[in-house]
Amino acid sequence: MQEAAKSKNSRIVLALDFPFEAPENRNKVLVKAQSVLKAVHSHICAVKINHHLVLPLGTFDGVQQLVEQIRGQGLLAIMDAKVNDIGATNQTIAQYYFAAGFDALIANPFIGWEEGLKPLFEVSHKLNRGMILLCYMSHKGASEGYGQTIIDSETGKKTLQYISFAKKALKYGADGIVVGATYPQKITEIKHVVGGKVPIYSPGIGTQGGAAETAVKAGAEYLIVGREITLAVDPAKAASQLLDSINGV
Numbered sequence: 001m002q003e004a005a006k007s008k009n010s011r012i013v014l015a016l017d018f019p020f021e022a023p024e025n026r027n028k029v030l031v032k033a034q035s036v037l038k039a040v041h042s043h044i045c046a047v048k049i050n051h052h053l054v055l056p057l058g059t060f061d062g063v064q065q066l067v068e069q070i071r072g073q074g075l076l077a078i079m080d081a082k083v084n085d086i087g088a089t090n091q092t093i094a095q096y097y098f099a100a101g102f103d104a105l106i107a108n109p110f111i112g113w114e115e116g117l118k119p120l121f122e123v124s125h126k127l128n129r130g131m132i133l134l135c136y137m138s139h140k141g142a143s144e145g146y147g148q149t150i151i152d153s154e155t156g157k158k159t160l161q162y163i164s165f166a167k168k169a170l171k172y173g174a175d176g177i178v179v180g181a182t183y184p185q186k187i188t189e190i191k192h193v194v195g196g197k198v199p200i201y202s203p204g205i206g207t208q209g210g211a212a213e214t215a216v217k218a219g220a221e222y223l224i225v226g227r228e229i230t231l232a233v234d235p236a237k238a239a240s241q242l243l244d245s246i247n248g249v
């Protein structure tokens, strides 16, 4: 990611998301995705794909085609599957996404390490791909899970769930963590824990109310931006303006 961000001079990860289309019109989604990608590729360093594309286009059909386009433009491809199952299932999910060419996968740390994340990290790192963990999500209800006060199972002391997840991301050797741009103070708190050793990816810019400049000042390394760019009348202009707003911050 560091190399891609440097060569592209951007820390924007495009969330290539589009609204629902009736299944018989699903090819429209592929056309839109290819067109937005073509328009904005020089303003971004990576692309994050979600179920918005995997469900209508299929992993080894439209999505793999897009991943090839993404990687051909010198960008990285991240799969936002928020993997959340038992280890054996997680491994299979990871193997399919990595076989389709993805560079990294997002997972949910609530599943825990043994027989959850561990097999996932093993298969990912063996293939030299990245694992990114959620830490504090960008939506309002995030407080109900990621914001809970918990008793740490190792220390027996009270702590916040997201602080515990940040410490665990360091311990597990995660390649990134996701913290919502809608909570800049939490980005700063989490940054103190990970100390720059695990990069912070921050979604929730624009449509969800987060501000790019504030998230970067708070400590985010990469910004994940979807609808603010994909649904803009002029996606290239939206991406370039966003980039201008954080250059030099």
Ligand code: XMP
Pocket: 015, 017, 050, 080, 082, 106, 134, 136, 137, 138, 139, 178, 179, 180, 203, 204, 205, 207, 208, 224, 225, 226, 227, 228
């Ligand atoms: P928008 O359109 O709001 O889309 O810019 C944001 C994209 O990022 C995803 N998202 C998250 N992904 N942790 C994640 O891993 C989060 O906290 C989070 N919040 C939003 C969302 O699904 C969409 O693809």
